[in-house]
Amino acid sequence: MSKEKKIAADKKSPSAVTGKALDWTLLSRVMHYVKPYNKTFVVAVFLTIFLAAIAIVQPILVQRTLDDYILKDNYNGLLTMVIIMMAQLIIQTAAQYYQTYLTNWLGESVIRDLRTDIFNHITSLRLKYFDRTPIGVLITRTVSDLETIADIFSEGLISIMGDMLLVVAIIAAMLYMDWKLALVTLIPMPLFFVATYIFKEAIKSSFQEVRTQVAHLNTFLAEHISGISVIQYFAREDQEMRKFVAVNEKYRDANIRSNWYYSIFFPVVEILFAICMGLLVWYGAQRVLTDQQLVWLSPNHKPVTTGTIAAYIVLLNLMFRPIRQLADKFNTLQMGMVGADRIFKVLDTQEVAENNGTVNTGRIKGDIRFEDVWFAYNDENWVLKDINFHVKPGETLALVGATGAGKSSTINILNRFYEIGKGKVTVDDIDIHDYDVNYLRGQIATVIQDVFLFTDTIANNISLNNETITREQIVSAAKDVGAHEFIERLPGGYDYNVMERGSTLSAGQAQLISFIRALVYDPAILVLDEATSSVDTETEILIQNAINKLMQGRTAIVIAHRLSTIQNADRIIVLDHGEIKEMGTHQELLKIENGFYRKLYDLQFNSAGIAR
Ligand SMILES: Nc1ncnc2c1ncn2[C@@H]1O[C@H](COP(=O)(O)OP(=O)(O)O)[C@@H](O)[C@H]1O
Numbered sequence: 049m050s051k052e053k054k055i056a057a058d059k060k061s062p063s064a065v066t067g068k069a070l071d072w073t074l075l076s077r078v079m080h081y082v083k084p085y086n087k088t089f090v091v092a093v094f095l096t097i098f099l100a101a102i103a104i105v106q107p108i109l110v111q112r113t114l115d116d117y118i119l120k121d122n123y124n125g126l127l128t129m130v131i132i133m134m135a136q137l138i139i140q141t142a143a144q145y146y147q148t149y150l151t152n153w154l155g156e157s158v159i160r161d162l163r164t165d166i167f168n169h170i171t172s173l174r175l176k177y178f179d180r181t182p183i184g185v186l187i188t189r190t191v192s193d194l195e196t197i198a199d200i201f202s203e204g205l206i207s208i209m210g211d212m213l214l215v216v217a218i219i220a221a222m223l224y225m226d227w228k229l230a231l232v233t234l235i236p237m238p239l240f241f242v243a244t245y246i247f248k249e250a251i252k253s254s255f256q257e258v259r260t261q262v263a264h265l266n267t268f269l270a271e272h273i274s275g276i277s278v279i280q281y282f283a284r285e286d287q288e289m290r291k292f293v294a295v296n297e298k299y300r301d302a303n304i305r306s307n308w309y310y311s312i313f314f315p316v317v318e319i320l321f322a323i324c325m326g327l328l329v330w331y332g333a334q335r336v337l338t339d340q341q342l343v344w345l346s347p348n349h350k351p352v353t354t355g356t357i358a359a360y361i362v363l364l365n366l367m368f369r370p371i372r373q374l375a376d377k378f379n380t381l382q383m384g385m386v387g388a389d390r391i392f393k394v395l396d397t398q399e400v401a402e403n404n405g406t407v408n409t410g411r412i413k414g415d416i417r418f419e420d421v422w423f424a425y426n427d428e429n430w431v432l433k434d435i436n437f438h439v440k441p442g443e444t445l446a447l448v449g450a451t452g453a454g455k456s457s458t459i460n461i462l463n464r465f466y467e468i469g470k471g472k473v474t475v476d477d478i479d480i481h482d483y484d485v486n487y488l489r490g491q492i493a494t495v496i497q498d499v500f501l502f503t504d505t506i507a508n509n510i511s512l513n514n515e516t517i518t519r520e521q522i523v524s525a526a527k528d529v530g531a532h533e534f535i536e537r538l539p540g541g542y543d544y545n546v547m548e549r550g551s552t553l554s555a556g557q558a559q560l561i562s563f564i565r566a567l568v569y570d571p572a573i574l575v576l577d578e579a580t581s582s583v584d585t586e587t588e589i590l591i592q593n594a595i596n597k598l599m600q601g602r603t604a605i606v607i608a609h610r611l612s613t614i615q616n617a618d619r620i621i622v623l624d625h626g627e628i629k630e631m632g633t634h635q636e637l638l639k640i641e642n643g644f645y646r647k648l649y650d651l652q653f654n655s656a657g658i659a660r
């Protein structure tokens with residue numbers, strides 16, 4: 049194993065990878081999801097045991113038919129035997145059908161439930177988690193890693209149990225028929241177990257590599273399709289193509305390596321099988337001849353007959369079918385466990401905003417106070433340092449400052465998307481931690497620069513499928529914002545289907561939709577984070593009117609590059625490297641000689657000569 053590969057494998061899932069053949073705690077967690085389907089599970093297990101038992105009936109019937117009927121020219125009973133054999137086959141086939149169907153049904157049901165849980169959990173995670181986790185990885189978890197868990201049931205656990213039972217039953221039947229013949233025939237078996245073990249270990253690491261490469265492939269694809277416009281604008285197709293070729297190549301190599309192990313293992317098993325057959329024929333034939341004489345001497349001697357040899361041939365065939373797949377199934381099981389381990393890791397991620405607050409009634413007035421607030425995304429790399437301000441209900445606060453000054457961070461902590469390090473934030477003089485998080489967020493509408501629209505109708509994108517919001521409310525809000533006309537002109541109007549990420553609308557139109565979204569939720573506090581940065585002048589006028597409408601009777605925090613949009617704010621805060629440098633009204637701040645705000649203002653209005 050190459051060093052690189054080993055590291056990749058280790059990184060993935062330490063407990064399930066380095067653990068024993070089976071991690072019982074993990075398995076019991078998976079089994080927890082079987083509980084609702086206990087009856088199906090029991091029936092499936094029962095059918096599996098039944099299948100192992102009924103399978104060895106067939107060789108015994110073959111032996112009887114040969115020895116008692118065909119070789120004795122007894123054609124009367126032969127028909128009965130044929131009917132019994134056919135009945136056995138039909139029962140076996142029916143049982144097989146139900147067993148396959150039930151185990152698959154079970155696996156798919158379990159992962160459907162798990163998938164619901166994981167989606168539910170992912171959507172509740174804090175933004176901090178997504179800062180570190182690529183989308184492609186999460187998609188791999190919820191789709192392909194989950195599939196491997198379904199296989200635990202359809203091809204893994206139950207199937208392995210059935211196969212092992214079958215092998216034991218076959219060996220028992222062989223020993224029962226003639227223990228000497230059984231021992232000679234099965235001489236190569238230990239060799240076989242060694243080969244299986246080696247194969248299992250080899251294939252395990254290569255499977256892991258395949259899983260790792262699938263995640264890479266998914267991440268690469270998810271990112272590049274999302275960022276397709278960047279790639280095309282900068283004509284980076286060729287370079288990205290080359291990167292993709294490399295990722296793709298690694299995936300191919302990983303798959304080829306695992307297939308290579310198969311291409312060695314299967315012929316080895318065939319050879320061992322042939323040796324067993326050879327031993328059977330060689331020793332069996334001798335025994336048939338000598339035993340015939342022995343029976344003459346002592347009638348109690350149980351001979352090896354032609355029927356026994358035929359039964360053995362059927363038994364050997366029966367035995368090698370599951371044995372060939374046993375290593376594979378163990379790996380399927382192991383892969384399922386690795387998948388389960390990863391899924392449960394996501395489910396165990398405790399990065400959810402603590403929701404211990406209880407205040408969840410009444411309407412917030414919108415009094416916001418930051419007291420000595422310090423905030424960092426990581427450890428003590430303070431992004432906000434000792435922030436103090438107070439916004440009274442109905443007032444508008446504007447935040448200005450260079451990119452990276454900490455403006456967006458300020459509003460993110462108000463929403464409790466991230467938790468503050470030191471200090472206190474209150475809304476209506478109640479600590480934000482004392483509010484029910486969902487209630488608090490419901491009272492604050494945030495409009496950001498990057499509008500996200502789902503593949504859905506305009507109406508649903510506005511209401512976000514909230515059934516309490518009526519079509520009348522949506523239309524009325526759209527009229528208030530001044531977007532009604534353009535929506536009506538779209539084919540289907542409010543039922544017009546927005547394509548993925550709003551790609552069929554202009555940036556300004558998408559932004560207007562996000563304003564309507566904020567308005568129908570009728571928030572007490574309105575937050576605008578550079579909401580007007582990506583629109584043309586004409587739309588800006590429209591949007592400025594929309595904003596004025598939105599701000600009526602609400603507390604507002606506005607972040608804007610264009611100072612023209614914030615001149616009327618009751619208070620303006622200038623942030624720089626996470627610190628408040630200046631605070632006051634537009635007029636007050638302009639008076640500060642050499643002040644930050646003054647410089648910003650001169651830059652935008654005087655040097656360029658136009659407000660922008
Ligand atoms: N999710 C994040 N994780 C870690 N650091 C972040 C994150 N978001 C922003 N930062 C950092 O915090 C600082 C302030 O960012 P931000 O509040 O977004 O600035 P602004 O909105 O004023 O442009 C920047 O240095 C930025 O790199």
Ligand SMILES: [Mg+2]
Pocket residue numbers: 455456457577
């Ligand atoms: Mg920002």
